[in-house]
Amino acid sequence: MEFDEIYMRKFLNKIKLRNLFSKLKFQELFPETRSRILICYLLLTTGFVAMTVPIFYRMVILQVDSRIFQDLDEEVVVFEQFLAMETQAESLIELKLLLNKYLRYKIPADKTFLIAIVDNKFYRSSPLSVPAFLGRESEFIREIKNIAEFTSGSRVLADTLIHYEAQPLIYQDKSLGVFVIVTIPDEERQEVLDAVNLVIKILLIAWLIALLVIYKIVGIILAPIETLINTTQEITEKQLNRRMVVTGKGELAKLARTFNLMMHRLEIAFKNQNQLLNDVSHELRTPITIVQGHLELLDYSSSEAEKQETINLVLNELDRMGVLVEELLLLAKVEQENFLKLETVNLRQYMKEIYQKVRVLGDRNWQLVNYNTSTLTIDRQRITQSVINLSQNAVQHTQPGDTITIIAKIRNEKLYLGVKDTGIGIPQSEQHQIFERFFQASNSRSQNKRGAGLGLSIVKAIVEKHQGSVQLYSKLGQGSTFYLILPIIPCGDYYESNFNS
Template identity: 35%
Template sequence: MTTESPPGTDASDTALFPTMVLRGPLPEPRQRRRIPARLLITAWVVLLMAAVLSLVTVVTWRAVETKVGERVDRALSQEIGEFQEFAQAGTDPDSGAPFTDVPTLLNTYLAHQYPDDSEILFGWVGDAPGTAPGAGGAPAGSEDGRIRQGQEPPFDLSAEPDMVAEILGSPDARGRAQTPAGTVEWQRIHVVLPGEGTDGWFVIGYFTAEDREVVASTTGTVALVSAVGLLAAATAAWWVAGRVLAPVRLVRQAAAHITEEDLTRRIDVSGRDDIAALAEQFNSMLDRLEGAFTEQRRFVDDAGHELRTPITIVRGHLELMGDDPEERREVVRLVTDELDRMGRIVEDLLLLAKAQQPDFVRAVPVSLAELTSDIDANVRRLGDRDWQLESVAEGEGDLDAQRVAQAVVQLAANAVRHTEPGSVVRIGSALDRDHVLFWVADQGPGIPAEEHGRIFERFSRGGGSARGDRGAGLGLAIVRAIAEAHHGRVDLRSAPGAGSTFTLVIPHRKELV
């Protein structure tokens, strides 16, 4: 829409107020309509079953149709063959006299035949109906040249001149004709006796209506059974797909209800298939997420507490700082110490965050003797202690020398923090078949057994800490992170009054991911 000019302006002032088009909020993009997996599975099963059952129906129809055709061919060929054998014999089986004319031959043969209900046998003497008379003619006693014996067929096509003319006038010896009783397959043979002027025809017809009904009935039965089977398959596929995909539906519903504040929802898993495995993995993922969020919240709370303390100290000193130069120097010193402490906390926090990255540890073959010697030289500068190098490992190990040295130095610094000057602190390294070991042992106050697991957590301090200790409680957490990045661990042996021994255990020549 176009806005009106402000009150008190004329048309010439409207140029100062550009036209504004007011638009409402942009519509949300249309979501694509999703097709349920259950429906897709059922549809594919039904489609496949429909194709298979259609093929079965077509193959069945084709097989039955072929058998009907073979039966008709066999019936026609057999009757024609029997007539040929009879004509070649040339004698009457009753009297033994030879045949002298075609009508007698046809009459005698037909008198001894008993055709099936679907068959018709007849003979024709002379020219076909509707044609000009030839040299021969119909014999006495035959109606229009027709000779037929036996029971009544489904339709007497020999009594139909048009059909007889069609059969006898066809250029082929075999063919098909349509009658009121259905389709009839026919075959004819020309009959001629040597020295006799009259010729004739022997014709056999086979009505296929009854056989076609069998074909149609069989095909219809197969189609009906296929339809019922298809319906049953569709129902079964719908039910089975629903059962199989139930965990997936629960996964989707659970994912839709999961929030950062509520990660307690889980899926009931039943079965041993891939879908059940998916649900189990989803539950495991939720466990990891819940643990990660819990650890994150606790980490943020602890970090906030640890950083809030030096900030409060710095602020308090600055607010109370007077004009005395000596006092200012002392305040600056205290503030600098607190800022240094904050810097160390931040560096440790960044190191722990980096420990979750794949490139935190870069393992290469390292000389264990040189690494142990370097560590021994570094720890001796940490404090006035009786440093003793107990053992030096020989050979090489696949590890990150800088990170391992950092972890052992951290353990040594922890020992210095909890022991008195001149106290014995022992360090060393060893190599066994499967692991590389680095240890630091002190004669400090020791750690109660109930605190062995807790002291490796972030911002945790042991109960035996020196009174003046102001560590952030991140050192042992860093040591554990370095050990776990090497797929190793940190072992602790300690008891109150018996000192402590921390051992860094790293797999030997194990590929790190």
């Protein structure tokens, strides 16, 4: 048993190696996919033709032979009808007279012979001249003259195929002779085979033309792959905006969409990476310079008050750098597929939770306006973070006693989640820049605080990830209202929805 298992393993390994060798050799001989498809088509059609042509030839020959035997049957029927119309032959003399009368005027088809045998002897034929293998002393005549019932069949005589039918001539249970019809089918067979060969030649020419057409069609079908290769070769780190044109449906169209989706993600990833590097290098330079400058000025002769002031300033700058890095990392993560953790929330309960969280941000007149009991699918944590960011922004731009209202309303299957304040407002000329990174309004009260100007950028990124948008309504001296507009329907992947649409 152990020997058999070892032998079987060796045998299977040999098969695997041979298959691998054959595969590699095939790929080396035909490296292009188009050539492989064409060769496979060629092999399959050749094998199919090699199997079907002999069968087709055989079926044609059988059809010819069947028609020949039908003709022989008709000849026998005609002869029997002739005998029925004449006086019944009661003797050999009368039979010979009838046969003479019939064979004298009956001219058979080419290579067909009517032979009369009377009294076990070759009597007469039509035509008078017959091949030697059908002659008076031939073996065929000696065998056929003694039959007692109708006989038909095929034989090869002197390397020549014949079809024959033999009808015994019987009177009062006594055999007077035999009427034989013989045909040589070689010419009929050859005519049919010539026609078949001509058809096969025409089909072969058509097959070669089809082969060229298929080669062209396969090239057209595989053109998107060639386009994909060329597009991929043209892509560099600084040129990630190349896309494939998607036409139709099917696997190749799906491949093109998948490639475009991949390039979109790569482009966003590189853009975020460059944005992060630029932001870090730009925004961290100032606090690092401040920290470094104060530490260089700090020496052992400084008073305790100066040392403590420097330490507090350094800690404050480090704290600000930590907040900045966290916000930058959050913006960098927004484009990741798994950034959102979606769940279904009850709007009434959710708004109560938000209200309880934001009302401790400052001594303001907090109000909640919500009359909806709908449910929607959102990332609870990220939307809460966005509302808190807007609420902190409202607190920074209002005074104690001012009113800040948290609003939730539904219009046109969209949730308008707003934060409205009665603060100083934002200048009209700066409202279009308010969501840009590191931008702070000229009248902002938080310019000297920890804020880096990323809060509203984070809010906008989170809302757009939900396939929503942010709207701002503001007037100087009257306050500002920020609306997070979110779809009520469950949202899917941000990139997929944009590409499919």
